[in-house]
Every structure is written in C-alpha cells, then in structure tokens.
Amino acid sequence: MRFLKWLVAVVVLACLAYVVFAWAWGVPSVEERATLTDTESIAQGQYLVTAGDCGSCHSPPGMAAMAGGLPVATPFGTIYSTNITPAKSGIAGMTSAEFYQNLAYGADNILHPLYPAMVYTSYHVVTRDDSDRMHAYFMSLPPVENDPPQTRLGFPFNIRPAMFGWNLLFASRAAFAPDTSKDDVWNRGAYLVQGLGHCGSCHTPRNALGAEENGKWLAGAQLDGMLAPDITATGLRARGWSYDQLVSYLATGSGPRGSAYGEMSLVIDNSLALMTPEDRVAIATYLLDGQTGAPASSTAARTAIAGSALDTTASEGRSLYLGNCALCHKASGGGIPNAVPSISGNATVLQADGRNLVAVTADGLAASQVVPGTGVVALGPMPAFRDRLTAEQITTLSNYVRATFGNGEVGDLTEDEVKAILAGQ
Numbered sequence: 001m002r003f004l005k006w007l008v009a010v011v012v013l014a015c016l017a018y019v020v021f022a023w024a025w026g027v028p029s030v031e032e033r034a035t036l037t038d039t040e041s042i043a044q045g046q047y048l049v050t051a052g053d054c055g056s057c058h059s060p061p062g063m064a065a066m067a068g069g070l071p072v073a074t075p076f077g078t079i080y081s082t083n084i085t086p087a088k089s090g091i092a093g094m095t096s097a098e099f100y101q102n103l104a105y106g107a108d109n110i111l112h113p114l115y116p117a118m119v120y121t122s123y124h125v126v127t128r129d130d131s132d133r134m135h136a137y138f139m140s141l142p143p144v145e146n147d148p149p150q151t152r153l154g155f156p157f158n159i160r161p162a163m164f165g166w167n168l169l170f171a172s173r174a175a176f177a178p179d180t181s182k183d184d185v186w187n188r189g190a191y192l193v194q195g196l197g198h199c200g201s202c203h204t205p206r207n208a209l210g211a212e213e214n215g216k217w218l219a220g221a222q223l224d225g226m227l228a229p230d231i232t233a234t235g236l237r238a239r240g241w242s243y244d245q246l247v248s249y250l251a252t253g254s255g256p257r258g259s260a261y262g263e264m265s266l267v268i269d270n271s272l273a274l275m276t277p278e279d280r281v282a283i284a285t286y287l288l289d290g291q292t293g294a295p296a297s298s299t300a301a302r303t304a305i306a307g308s309a310l311d312t313t314a315s316e317g318r319s320l321y322l323g324n325c326a327l328c329h330k331a332s333g334g335g336i337p338n339a340v341p342s343i344s345g346n347a348t349v350l351q352a353d354g355r356n357l358v359a360v361t362a363d364g365l366a367a368s369q370v371v372p373g374t375g376v377v378a379l380g381p382m383p384a385f386r387d388r389l390t391a392e393q394i395t396t397l398s399n400y401v402r403a404t405f406g407n408g409e410v411g412d413l414t415e416d417e418v419k420a421i422l423a424g425q
Contacts, residue, residue, distance in 0.1 A: 027107050028173070030097040030128075036136035045137030048130050051279065052123070052196040053271035056263075057081045066090075066141060069148035072117045076210065077153035079117040087143035099135040100128055106167060113163040115151065116171070116210065125176045125195030170211035182289075185319045189286025192279060197271075202228040202263060218287075223263060233288050244330050246284040251277070251327070278323035285322065317400025320393055324385060325401075333405040344405045354413045357398055358421040362386040391419045 036042070049055070058081050060070035067090070068083040083090035091099070098108040106120035107113035114120060126134075156162060176195060178187040193199045204212040205221040220230035229235065236246065253260035253268035260268045272280065322331065329335050333344035343349050348356045364384035389397065395418040402410045 027101055027110060028105060030100050033096045033132060035096055035139055036132055037140075038136075041133050041136045042140045043137075045133035045135070045140075047275075048126075048134050048196060049137055050271055050274050051192060052126075052134070052198070053267055054084070055270045056266040058084050063146065064144040066138065067144040067146040067148075069146060071149075074115075074117060074210065076157045077151070079115050079151045079153075080148045082118075083144065083146050083148060084138055085141050085144045085146075086139050087145045089145050089147045090143065091138060092143065094135075096132045096135045099138075100131040103131050103134070105173060106163065106171065110161060110164070113160055113167070115153075115163065116166075119198040119201045121171050121212070122195055122198035122201055124171070124173050125191065127176065130196075166209065166211070170209070183319060185282050185285050185322055186289055188279065189282035189284070189289075192283055193286050197283065199231065203231050228263070231287055236288055241288070243284055243288055244326075246288060247277075247280055247327055250275075250280040250283060276323075277327050281322045281326060317396045317403075320389070320397040321400055321404075324389070324397070328382075333401075343401065346405065349401055349406045350410055352410060354398055354402065354410070354417070355421050357401065358394060358413070358418050361389075361394055361398060362422055386422070391415060391422060394418055394422070 036045075055065065057070050057072065058066045058068050060068075060081070063069055064085070066084045068081045070081040072079045072081065086092050094102075094108075101108040102114060102118075102120070103126060104120060104124040106116065106118065152158060176191050179190065182190075200212055200217050202223050203218045203221060205216050205219065207213050218230065218232045218235075220235065221228050229239075241249075248254075249260075250268070250272045252273065253265060272283075328340045329343050333342060335342040348360065351357060360382065362384060363386060365382040385394065392415055395413055395415045398418065399412045402412070
C-alpha cells in the first residue's frame with residue numbers, strides 16, 4: 001500500500017512539474033496588438049498567406065476558402081486541417097498575439113497545442129509584423145461555419161500537452177537571422193524557403209517521432225508514396241538544374257529537368273505561380289547558392305550556373321536585374337532565341353546617352369510581328385516598369401545593365417539624366 005501511495009505521489013508530482021514546465025516554457029508571452037484593418041495590410045497579408053500555401057491544406061476541394069477539413073495522413077493517424085475563417089467554428093475572437101503564438105510556437109494555451117502537421121516548425125521564422133498582416137487577411141474573410149472532423153490519434157499521441165515535450169526536443173523557436181555575408185536577394189529567398197514556404201516540411205526526411213532529421217534538411221524524403229527530391233544546392237546541380245530553369249519551373253511547374261505532380265503541383269498552382277517574379281528569383285538564388293555552405297556569395301553561384309558576368313560591387317543593381325529582368329533576359333543576358341533578345345552587347349545597351357534603354361525599361365515594348373522566313377516566332381512584349389520602379393531604381397538598373405552587358409564601352413548615367421529621359425526631354 002505504501003508503494004502505491006508513493007507511486008501515486010510521484011505521478012502527481014510529475015504531472016504538476018509538467019504543467020509548470022508547459023506553462024512556463026510552452027507558450028511564450030507575446031505583445032498584444034490591435035488587429036490591422038487597413039486595405040494595404042490586408043493585401044500584404046493575402047500575399048503572405050499565398051506564399052505560405054495555406055490554401056492547399058485549409059481550402060480542400062469543394063469547401064469554402066480556408067474553411068478547413070483536409071485529412072492529412074501521418075504515421076500516427078489522420079489529422080484534419082482546421083477552419084481559419086473568422087467564424088465561431090474557426091478563429092473568431094483570436095487576437096493577433098494568439099495568432100502569432102499558434103503560427104510560431106504551435107499553441108496559444110497549454111491545454112490544446114497543435115500537432116506539427118501545422119508547420120509551426122517552419123513558421124517560427126515568420127516575423128511578427130508579417131504574422132499580423134496574415135491575421136488581418138484571415139479576419140477580413142467572410143466567416144464560414146464549418147466543423148471539420150476532430151483529430152483523434154491513438155495513445156499516447158492523443159495526449160495533446162505531451163506536444164510541449166516534443167517541441168522542446170525538436171521545434172526551434174529561433175527568429176529569422178539574415179546572413180550578412182549574403183545579399184538581399186539571397187536573404188529574401190532564405191526567409192521564404194525556411195519560413196513561409198516551409199520547403200523542409202516535405203523535402204526533409206523525418207525520424208521515428210515525426211521530426212525533421214538533423215543534418216538532412218532539404219535532402220529529400222518519402223511523401224505519400226513518392227519522393228520529394230533533394231533540393232539542396234548539391235542535389236539540384238547533380239540533376240542538372242540551372243538557375244534559369246529553376247526560376248521558370250517555380251512559375252510554371254514545368255521544365256527540362258521535370259514537371260510538378262502530386263503535392264508539388266498544388267504548391268505551384270496555389271502558391272509559387274502566384275508569387276512575384278522577384279520572390280521566385282530569390283527562392284532559386286537561395287536554393288542554388290548552397291544553403292549548406294557552398295559559395296560565399298550568391299553572385300559566385302549565379303555566375304557559375306548561368307554563365308553571367310555579374311558585378312560583385314553592384315548589389316542593388318544586381319537585385320533589381322534578377323528581380324525584374326532575368327526571368328526573360330536570363331542572368332547571362334543571353335535572352336531566349338527567337339523570343340527574347342539578348343542584351344549582352346546589344347546596341348541599345350551600348351548607346352552612349354542611354355536614352356533608348358531607359359525609355360524601353362520605363363514604357364516597355366509591344367510584341368513584334370512574325371516575320372515569315374526569319375525563324376522568329378515573336379519578340380516581346382516587354383512589360384513597362386515606370387509604375388513599378390522609381391527614377392533612382394531605373395538609374396541603378398540601367399547602370400548595372402550597361403556595366404555588365406555593355407562590354408565596358410559605356411559609362412554611368414546620372415539620376416538627373418534618367419529623370420529627363422523619363423520626362424520626355
């Protein structure tokens with residue numbers, strides 16, 4: 001009898017200790033902020049939600065957007081995605097602080113932590129400001145009353161508070177830390193791949209407890225009977241992916257090295273294809289630059305991959321070019337035969353006063369007519385950047401293009417000269 005009493009006492013003390021641990025460590029306190037309601041924040045939030053591919057899990061076929069109910073098969077049982085519209089059966093009343101706690105830490109209270117099928121193990125990288133914008137977007141949606149099936153896993157996985165122990169062992173809470181040795185394009189790609197894109201969730205093998213294996217991030221994993229391939233820089237290069245091919249694949253799901261199918265086709269359709277060209281460029285830059293340690297600079301990687309002579313001192317100009325021009329004109333400036341002209345050594349680039357280059361950049365070009373017998377399918381259209389880039393940015397971009405692809409034969413333009421050209425003078 002005494003042994004039984006001691007056993008009960010130990011169990012009770014252990015439970016109390018665990019409750020204290022869960023309370024003290026499990027859900028970090030977060031600053032309370034008012035829900036954002038302005039149009040700009042909501043639009044930014046919608047884009048971030050798209051970048052996070054929330055719709056693929058929370059908007060299953062036949063259901064209203066973000067109303068939940070998608071079954072997610074795991075080795076431990078089936079988990080159902082939740083309703084994240086501002087309905088009573090969804091996230092009505094959830095504050096921006098509580099939203100961030102769920103997004104980054106997987107819980108806003110110690111009684112009902114989330115399972116890591118909701119990828120807070122990646123979303124901890126998302127900044128609080130971006131989280132608030134996402135919250136604003138979700139709260140702007142029409143509420144949809146929908147009660148998805150309850151997740152019921154077998155013992156001991158059905159003991160929700162035990163997730164705090166799992167989190168202690170396997171879930172990082174580190175904020176995003178930009179790499180100061182890399183440029184802005186690389187760091188934007190790192191933020192998207194590590195955080196919102198949660199690429200590691202599918203492309204990293206998992207251990208027996210369902211956690212991503214240390215030292216094998218993005219190295220490939222089995223997923224629904226198929227292989228989510230190795231997308232480390234080494235793996236991508238080994239399969240022959242070039243920078244240009246990867247950027248195009250992220251936009252279309254198709255390329256000379258393969259086409260998206262299965263879960264990846266959803267990622268393309270619901271997320272990557274809807275993102276800006278600049279963000280797809282950033283993702284490709286980060287992935288192919290060697291996030292596990294290859295070149296010290298993304299310039300070096302892009303030079304090796306695309307045959308480009310990128311100027312290592314023109315970081316801002318390079319970023320503008322890669323974000324706005326490289327998808328069509330390629331990082332090498334070589335363009336696409338019979339479709340997009342090469343700008344390497346191009347007469348417009350070599351023009352001394354830069355007028356045509358600035359004008360074309362600002363106002364774009366209409367598609368050319370097909371010329372029979374020339375083999376040219378079409379040239380253009382080229383989009384206008386007057387409303388996307390400032391005069392200062394057009395100056396920086398033009399000077400980068402002239403310095404990189406002008407064979408050293410032309411000098412820099414001043415911002416005043418560019419403003420005069422933009423004004424039609």
